C-alpha cells in the first residue's frame with residue numbers, strides 16, 4: 650500500500666487487548682504505541698503473552714506497529730542525570746520495539762538547555778546516542794526515527810535543514826531515519842499550505858538527508874499559524890494546514906510506502922474521522 654493510515658493507540662490493559670481493539674475501531678492500517686509512561690522514566694518489561702499476541706495479530710492484519718519513546722528524553726540536556734535517564738529510556742524503547750516486531754522507534758530531537766550552544770549539545774548527542782545506534786546489530790532491530798519539534802525554546806532540530814547537522818553528528822548511521830510531524834514542521838516555519846509548499850519542504854528534506862530516510866509521518870493539522878513555534882495538534886482539515894496539503898503529501902515520491910499516524914484530538918470518534926479522511930485523500 651502506498652500510504653497505510655493509522656493512529657496512536659492507547660495500550661493500558663494490554664498491547665493486543667486494548668491497543669489492537671482500538672486500532673480495529675479506527676480501521677487503522679498502522680499503529681503507534683508507547684511501551685512506557687511517556688511522562689516518566691520507568692522501563693517496564695513487557696507481558697510476553699500480550700507481546701506475542703500483538704506481533705501475531707499485526708502480522709495477520711498486515712498492520713505495521715511503531716513505538717514512540719518517552720517525551721522526557723533529551724540528549725542535548727546540560728543535566729547529566731537527564732542524559733543518563735535518556736540513554737536508559739531510549740535503549741528500553743528500542744529493545745521493546747524489537748520484542749513486539751516494531752520497525753521503528755520515534756524519539757524527539759531535544760534541545761540545548763542551560764544556555765549551551767547547539768554545537769556542544771550536538772557533540773553530546775553524538776557521544777550518547779551514537780552508541781545506541783551501534784547496538785542495533787540484529788536484522789530485526791528497529792530504525793531510530795528522529796522527530797523534529799515545532800521550534801520552541803532552544804530546539805536542536807525544527808527546520809528541514811536542521812536534520813543535516815543532526816545526521817552528521819550521528820555519522821548518518823544506517824539505522825537512522827526521520828519521522829516527519831506535519832504540525833511541527835508547519836509550526837517551525839515550513840508553509841505546507843502554500844502553493845508547492847509540501848513539495849518544497851519534502852524536496853528540501855531529501856536534499857538534506859538523502860533518499861529513503863523518511864520512514865514515518867505524524868499526520869496532524871495545526872491549531873496555530875505557520876511559524877508560530879507552537880505544538881498544538883488539530884484534526885485533519887480543521888487547522889491552518891487544511892486538507893489539500895495532505896493529499897499532496899501522499900502523492901510526493903518521498904512518501905511512497907511511508908505510513909501516516911494521526912495524533913489528533915477528539916477521542917475515538919475524532920480519530921476514526923481523521924483516519925477515514927486521510928484514506929479518502931490518499
Ligand SMILES: [Zn+2]
Pocket residue numbers: 796830867912
Ligand atoms: Zn508527533
